[in-house]
Amino acid sequence: MKLSDLIAQFITDQLTGQDAVELQRSQLASRFGCAPSQINYVIETRFSPARGFSVESRRGGGGYIRIVRVPMGPSALLQHTVAALGEQVDQSGAQLLLYDLHKAGILGDECFCALKACLGDQALSAVPQPLRPRLRAEMLGAALAALAAEQ
Structure with a gap:
């Protein structure tokens, strides 16, 4: 089992029977013998809004990570995802989010493939790299908001 799988399983176990859990990034990193960035990676990829979680993070000495399970239907999940999207999304982040929504049954195969293609660097090649x-975030947000309205 990969380290990221072990960390994700530990966090999932902590959430068992609860709607929220607060964890210390540095304590998790010490427990698993990894860098805090590995903890960040697991949280970003396994506990995303598209997977039904809300994550609050506070850095510093008394910092914590609060992971909240947010049970919701497809429309609410899409709206939650749009709200958590942020102003910028790189290609891999967009693909991961689309994959999560596809896996959750919210995006069908055709919609998943079309959005993945439209949001890729090849489709955006006429746009300067820094933009x-x-x-991508604006396009993804607009597409998911439209899907939420259709639900």
């Missing part, structure tokens, strides 16, 4: 993450 792509912002445009």
Whole structure:
């Protein structure tokens, strides 16, 4: 089992029977013998809004990570995802989010493939590289908001 899988399983176990858990990034990193950035990676990829979680993070000495399970239907999940999207999304982040929504059954195969293609660097090649993450976030947000309205 990969380290990221072990960390994700530990966090999932902590959430068992609860709607939220607060963790210390540095304590998790010490426990698993990894860098805090590995903890960040697991949280960003396994506990995303598209997977039904809300994550609050506070850095510093008394910092924590609060992961909240947010049970919701497809429309609410899409709206939650749009709200958590941010101003910029790189290609891999967009693909991961689309994959999560596809896996959750919210995006069908055709919609998943079309959005993945439209948000990729190849489709955005006419846009200067520094502007792509912002445009990608705007396009993804608009597409998901439209899907939420259809639900």
